[in-house]
Amino acid sequence: MIELAGISKTFNHGKPTEVNALNGIDLYVEIGEFLVVVGSNGSGKSTLLNIIAGSISPTQGTVALDGRDVTDLADYQRSRYISRVFQNPLSGTAPDLSILDNFRLAALRTHPKSLKIGIDEGFKYKVMEKLSLLGMGLETKINQPMGTLSGGQRQALTLLMSVMANCKILLLDEPTAALDPRSADIVMRTADKLTHDFNLTTVLITHNLKDAFTYGQRIIQMTEGRIIHDLKEDEKAKLEQADIFKWFS
Amino acid sequence: MDFLLTAILQGLCFAGIALGIYISMKIFNIPDITTDGSYMLGAAITATLFTHGMKFYFILPLVICAGALAGVLTGWIHTKLKVNALLAGILVMNGLYSINLTTMGRSNLPLRDYTTIFTRLKILPDVNQNTLVFAILAVAIMITLIGYLLKTDFGIAMRATGNSETMIRSLGVNTDRMKIIGLAIANALTATSGYLMTQLQSFADINMGIGVVILGLGAVIIGETMINWFNITSVWKTLLIVIFGAILFQLVLALTLSLGINPNMLKIVTSCFVLLFVGIPRLTIKTA
Ligand SMILES: Nc1ncnc2c1ncn2[C@@H]1O[C@H](COP(=O)(O)OP(=O)(O)OP(=O)(O)O)[C@@H](O)[C@H]1O
Ligand SMILES: [Mg+2]
Numbered sequence: 001m002i003e004l005a006g007i008s009k010t011f012n013h014g015k016p017t018e019v020n021a022l023n024g025i026d027l028y029v030e031i032g033e034f035l036v037v038v039g040s041n042g043s044g045k046s047t048l049l050n051i052i053a054g055s056i057s058p059t060q061g062t063v064a065l066d067g068r069d070v071t072d073l074a075d076y077q078r079s080r081y082i083s084r085v086f087q088n089p090l091s092g093t094a095p096d097l098s099i100l101d102n103f104r105l106a107a108l109r110t111h112p113k114s115l116k117i118g119i120d121e122g123f124k125y126k127v128m129e130k131l132s133l134l135g136m137g138l139e140t141k142i143n144q145p146m147g148t149l150s151g152g153q154r155q156a157l158t159l160l161m162s163v164m165a166n167c168k169i170l171l172l173d174e175p176t177a178a179l180d181p182r183s184a185d186i187v188m189r190t191a192d193k194l195t196h197d198f199n200l201t202t203v204l205i206t207h208n209l210k211d212a213f214t215y216g217q218r219i220i221q222m223t224e225g226r227i228i229h230d231l232k233e234d235e236k237a238k239l240e241q242a243d244i245f246k247w248f249s
Numbered sequence: 250m251d252f253l254l255t256a257i258l259q260g261l262c263f264a265g266i267a268l269g270i271y272i273s274m275k276i277f278n279i280p281d282i283t284t285d286g287s288y289m290l291g292a293a294i295t296a297t298l299f300t301h302g303m304k305f306y307f308i309l310p311l312v313i314c315a316g317a318l319a320g321v322l323t324g325w326i327h328t329k330l331k332v333n334a335l336l337a338g339i340l341v342m343n344g345l346y347s348i349n350l351t352t353m354g355r356s357n358l359p360l361r362d363y364t365t366i367f368t369r370l371k372i373l374p375d376v377n378q379n380t381l382v383f384a385i386l387a388v389a390i391m392i393t394l395i396g397y398l399l400k401t402d403f404g405i406a407m408r409a410t411g412n413s414e415t416m417i418r419s420l421g422v423n424t425d426r427m428k429i430i431g432l433a434i435a436n437a438l439t440a441t442s443g444y445l446m447t448q449l450q451s452f453a454d455i456n457m458g459i460g461v462v463i464l465g466l467g468a469v470i471i472g473e474t475m476i477n478w479f480n481i482t483s484v485w486k487t488l489l490i491v492i493f494g495a496i497l498f499q500l501v502l503a504l505t506l507s508l509g510i511n512p513n514m515l516k517i518v519t520s521c522f523v524l525l526f527v528g529i530p531r532l533t534i535k536t537a
Contacts, residue, residue, distance in 0.1 A: 053419070079421035086415065094413040098482075101405045109420045113406040115398070145482070 001201040002029040002052055002169065007061035009047055009225075021047040023225040025061070029218075031168075034195050034202045036212045039222035040248065045205045046087070048222070049171050052203065054078040066168065080110040083162030085155065085191075087174040092158030095147030099138065099157065102146050103127045106161035130160055134190065152183025159190050163198055170195065170202040177207070184208075188215060209248075213241040221247050254377055256503035260496030261384035262449050263464050265442030267495040268395055268488065269435035270465030271472070276399075277431045278411035279327070282338040282462045286345030287319040287436040289458030291443025293349040296358035296453035305366065309444060316440025317433040319345060324429030349455060356455040365448035380449065387445060391438065392488050398434075399484045407431060439465070460516060467523040468494035474526050498522070 009022040021044045029035050037045050050056040051063060054075035062071045065081045086092050093102050104119050124142060131139040134156055138149070146154060155175055162170055172191060176184035192215055195202045206212050212219060219236050221229035229247060231239060266288060273281035291312045298308045319341055326337040350356065366387075367380040398404045409417040410427045418424055442461075447453045471494035472487070481487055505518050 055418070074423075076418045076421050076423050079419060082419070084419045091413065091415040092419075094409040094416055096412045097405065097408055101408070104402065104405055105409055105417065105420050108402055108406075111421075113402040113422065115401045115403050117397075117400050118402040119400075143482075 001031045001033070001066060002027070002203070003062075003064040003067075004028075004048075004052070005062050005064075007048075007051060007058045007063070009044075009051065009056065010059045013059070021225050022051070022058070025225070025227060027220075027227065029201055029203065031201055032195075032199045033218055034192070034216040035204070036216040036219045037203060037205045037222060038207070038209065038212050038219065038244065038247070043222040044225040045222055046173055047225075049173050049203060049205060052169075053082055053084055053171055081167075082169045082171060083109070083167045084171045085158045085162065085173070085175045087177050089151035089155040089158070089178050093146045093154050093161070096145055098143050099131075099146055099149075100124065100127060100142040102157070103130075103142075103161055103164055106164040109165040109167075111165070130164070131157075134160065134186070136186075150183070152179040152187065155179060155187050156183070156190055159187060159194065163194055163200075167198065168201060170200045172202065172204040174205050174207065176211070191215075209244045210241065212244055213239070219244070251377075252503050252507055253500065254381065256499040257496055258377075258380060258384055258449060259446070260499035261381075261388050261492075262445040263442055263461070263468070263495045263499065264388045264492045265391060265438040265440075265445065266461055266465035267468035267472075267491050268391060269438040269442075270462070271469050271488070271491045272395070272431055272438070273435040274466070274469060275473070276408055276411050277428055277435075279334045279428060279432065280338070281320075281323060281334060281432055281435060283319055283323045283341045283345075283432070283436055284338075284439050284462035284465060285458040285460065286342035286349070287316045287439045288443040288446075288461050289349045289455070290315050290319055290345055290352075291440030292447040292453040292457060293352045293358075293443075293455075294440075295444045295447040296360060297352050297354070299360050299363045300358055305364070305369070309441070312440050312444045313437045316437040316443075319440070320432035320434070320436030321429055323436070324432035327432075328425035328428050346455075349458075353453065353455065357452060358454075359452040360447065361451055363451075365451070366445075367448055384445065384449070387441075388492060391441070392485070392492065395434075395438075396485050396488050460519070463519055463523060464495065464498060467498045467519070467526070468492070470494070470523060470526045471497055474530055477530060 004025055004027040007022055007025040011019045011021055025048065039045050047056060051058050054073055062069055064070060065078065070078055100119060127142055128139040136153055136156065138153065176187050179187060188211055194200060204216060217233045217236060219231050220227050266284060269284065273279050294312050294315055295308055323337045323341045326332050326340065327334045367383050371379060372382055373379045399408065406417060406422050407427060410422065410424050414424050468491055472491040475490050476487060481490065501522055502515065502519065506512060510518065
């Protein structure tokens with residue numbers, strides 16, 4: 001589903017601040033695979049995710065999604081494959097728009113936004129139905145501005161919004177970093193459930209090694225823009241939580 | 250009483266500027282000051298076409314297209330050439346001055362002998378009241394169109410563009426294109442203001458655009474203060490309040506003048522008035 005070949009990224013090329021964020025990454029993620037990415041700060045995880053999403057273009061290498069070369073497509077042109085949840089809970093939603101408006105846009109992710117009024121009773125009902133799945137009592141608040149919700153609620157909604165339209169790839173960059181343990185748990189469970197229910201190909205970046213251990217079928221560790229550990233399904237199953245801790249010592 | 254009616258009429262004519270600034274500043278979060286230029290552009294084209302005997306129903310579409318083009322230019326310079334929005338606006342506004350002057354051929358064009366949209370149809374016997382009816386009608390059409398637009402799927406995407414660019418790009422919207430369209434709409438509205446004002450005062454003058462941007466800003470800021478006071482979220486009410494802000498602004502200026510203040514002082518009064526409204530929310534927060 002996701003194919004990265006020989007991806008390198010250099011920021012500020014030729015300046016004193018030059019950084020090689022990624023050094024020749026080859027990565028193939030299968031359909032329905034839940035991949036967890038760990039690695040210390042600055043190891044290139046977010047850069048990798050941004051390159052898959054198209055918000056950063058690689059210095060070298062190619063990106064293919066669903067067998068199609070998308071290296072030259074901008075992020076908004078790749079959105080028909082990809083849904084994203086950002087590290088900052090505020091990035092995934094528009095605060096001044098109502099919950100309903102946010103969901104309307106999410107439902108149109110793969111469609112043009114046309115000059116007709118798309119929010120009708122049927123759509124409202126659909127959103128309320130989706131919201132009740134979360135069990136946060138948000139289904140009665142669809143007309144509230146998104147900005148009045150907590151970070152955890154917004155992050156959970158961003159996840160839910162990602163499956164409002166046909167979605168194949170889910171990219172999660174530290175989605176729980178800003179959340180309390182309970183909200184973090186809801187968000188991680190929702191992500192896991194959606195991955196299964198919708199057969200999504202999911203890439204999760206996390207610093208929470210317990211989550212890295214609990215969720216996903218495959219785990220990779222990055223250091224200085226390279227993949228230094230890559231454990232597939234059966235190997236990850238055998239992995240102990242302590243083993244992952246050792247990677248960082 | 251007459252000067253109050255004149256103020257209201259002027260406020261209604263400035264409604265386009267107010268809506269334009271509302272769209273660029275509040276919806277897209279872009280400080281666009283092409284305004285002075287595109288307002289004058291609307292005025293210049295209106296006066297020139299009238300005096301060249303153009304059929305009156307061709308004039309408005311041309312004015313709207315010209316204003317939109319000015320907005321597209323600013324938007325293109327801002328998004329594609331990555332020039333700061335303020336500078337992009339200043340560049341276009343400055344350039345438009347020459348275009349406007351060349352279009353008119355001289356710095357002042359009177360329209361006394363022509364039938365304007367305010368006098369074309371007589372519904373009410375009194376000229377001023379008749380004008381008022383048509384000005385209200387024009388503003389009502391603008392509000393309806395913009396209000397509808399903002400409620401459509403496209404409009405929601407517009408509102409999200411200025412609110413959370415990361416999010417809306419990840420939802421498949423080309424934000425550069427969106428901003429260019431937004432500035433086109435904003436400046437088309439502004440040019441329409443120039444169109445109305447030229448016909449209201451029956452002349453176009455090359456200097457009539459100087460500083461009009463502040464009228465729009467003032468209207469939006471007055472509107473915003475009221476929106477916060479009354480906790481308004483409805484799109485329609487918001488637009489109405491912005492228009493109300495434009496009218497209130499003109500009324501205050503008219504009252505100031507009627508108190509016998511030197512007209513040379515008008516611009517400083519304008520600035521102080523806007524400053525007052527910007528300041529009120531900050532001051533009340535401090536004391537609270
Ligand atoms: N836009 C940018 N301009 C310059 N350098 C950048 C940019 N983005 C990332 N970098 C650099 O690239 C390297 C990798 O950054 P990246 O954000 O991918 O790390 P990360 O693994 O996500 O770290 P963290 O765990 O802290 O989120 C870092 O050295 C960073 O300073
Ligand atoms: Mg990161």
